[in-house]
Amino acid sequence: MGEKMHFSELDQYLFGQGTHYDIYKKLGAHPTTQGRKKGVYFAVWAPNAQSVSVVGDFNSWDTEANPMVKAGPIGVFEVFVPGAKIGDLYKFFIVGMHGEELYKADPYGNEAELRPGTASKVADIGDYKWKDSTWMKKRVEFDENTDAMSIYEVHPGSWRKHAVENEDENGFYNYREFAHELAKYVKDMGYTHVELMGIAEHPFDGSWGYQVTGYYAPTSRYGSAQDFKYLVDYLHRNKIGVILDWVPGHFPKDAHGLANFDGTAVYEHQDPRQGEHPDWGTKIYNYGRPEVKNFLIANALFWVEECHVDGLRVDAVASMLYLDYGKQDGQWVANKYGDNKNLEAIEFFKHLNTVVLGRNHGTVMIAEESTAWPKVTGKAEDDGLGFSLKWNMGWMNDFLEYMKTDPYFRKFNHNKMTFSMTYAYSEKYILVISHDEVVHLKCSMLNKMPGYPDDKFKNLKAAYAFMFFHPGKKLLFMGQEFGQLREWSEERELDWYLLGEENHKDLQSFVKTLLHMYKKYPALYKADNDPEGFEWINADDGDRSIFSFVRKSPTKRNNLLFVVNYTPVERSDYRVGVPKKKQYKLIMDENGLLEKPQTFKAESKECDNREFSFAYPLAPYGVAVFTY
Known part of the structure; x- marks a missing residue:
């Protein structure tokens, strides 16, 4: 025999307190059995209604067929409708405080009619057989800090x-x-x-x-x-x-x-x-x-x-x-x-x-x-x-302003790229390039970049590299990973055909390298919220528009030195200061991972206000990632 569903005094008390955390199991439409009859229990909160009835496929949308009864003083109306079933469309017909006649969709409904229809649809969401228990057990250990x-x-x-x-x-x-x-x-x-x-x-x-x-x-x-x-x-x-x-x-x-x-x-x-x-x-x-x-x-x-x-x-x-x-x-x-x-x-x-x-x-x-x-x-x-x-909207605004600037003028905007580190630990941040940045005539990421098409791709690779090595979680909107040219529109699919072109494919492959690298090196995420995890090597090289910094791993192994050049000028004799007199292994540049990493030995030569340094050639729009 089916137990009768009812909006009880306890339900009313908790709801009135704002602490009925599974209220969605009571309000809405719930397939159930009462006595021997299969049907649906409906409940809706309409505190100032004169009357409420449920109308739908099950009663030919007749406003008088299934009137609802008020369950106590809080203003919840309920009714059990025998014969109503999963898949039926329905609405609540409400006679308002001043006699208004309103047809409302169910605020707690679990399915809706496809637009432009506006009715709710009876659904049973409880009987899905989940197969993700491994994930759910492991999820408990996830810590966004580390x-x-x-x-x-x-x-x-x-x-x-x-x-x-x-x-x-x-x-x-x-x-x-x-x-x-x-x-x-x-x-x-x-x-x-x-x-x-x-x-x-x-x-x-x-x-x-x-x-x-x-x-x-x-x-x-x-x-x-x-x-x-x-x-x-x-x-x-x-x-x-x-x-x-x-x-x-x-x-x-x-x-x-x-x-x-x-x-x-x-x-x-x-x-x-x-x-x-x-x-x-x-x-x-x-x-x-x-x-x-x-x-x-x-x-x-x-x-x-x-x-x-x-x-x-x-x-x-x-x-x-x-x-x-x-x-x-x-x-x-x-x-x-x-x-x-x-x-x-x-x-x-x-x-x-x-x-x-x-x-x-x-x-x-x-x-x-x-x-x-x-x-x-x-x-x-x-x-x-x-x-x-x-x-981190502040980072995003400064970062995009800098990247949009002609490389010649970037030297006057150098602080836009360094400012974020002055407040990086005031909150726990996600660095975002979201859908909001590539709509309403703001251009796609690729088209924000200055220069000829070739320059745009180089700029964008250098931009993404900076984003992935800067402290903070990462978010990138779809299509920006392969250089979508048009602004995003909800009406059409992404321009996947662009991947038939070498430079788009190359950009996608570069972003893929960054994503896999990000997961591989704890230096890039373990100490996001710890000032010990980041150190500028040179934050003041505005004239050459070069930024260099290190990301440190809590285990002290596989620390990363990052250098990026935001001008089209080659620096064949570039020298970078380093924290220790060690060997530095170049594992990635602007073209992606190196098949044969190169090793550079730090010398006792002062540079960037440090006593040790090494020299290597930095390409136009060059990116360099070293492990040490």
């Missing part, structure tokens, strides 16, 4: 596409096909993680998934919720971590979405000065409301615990932290101390990160935070926000 992490940022719908016969088809890869193609590529290249954009259900392709209507539903563009689990599972079995973009900062106003859910502001602030982003045309969550906070925190746990995801990259953190973000005077309301900090959002982040990371050791919470807010990766108990890592 482990390698190189992330390939991917938008599944435009990474690769099938050729299509007619315009109605999208050519999307299904999650399962995508899993196999992506795993093969990422493994070969040597990335440790993928970061997937636009997985939660969203109505508009052009939002890239940053305007979410289905927080608990992997988008149906690429298949079912089960298919999505297969993708994560398969990547794990290939030793690849999975990070998702996650958007708790705002949500769109679509009629079937969260906005004005029961005719009143349920998820958002009522006052538009607190509840709307004027620039984005979206709603802002009310982080002070326990049930809203619960919706979001349980959602993070849903992806991590139910879907085995290894981390979340939290979008637009700054927009949540500052009450006046993107607003003019008169468009925002100060906090109780009269300033612009969103105290409720700060509290939300501390709660979120403590719970997610506390319950799931070895996972990461990553902040995309674009200001100098202190202690983003500091512990919550020390008044930090509790994130594991933070995108």
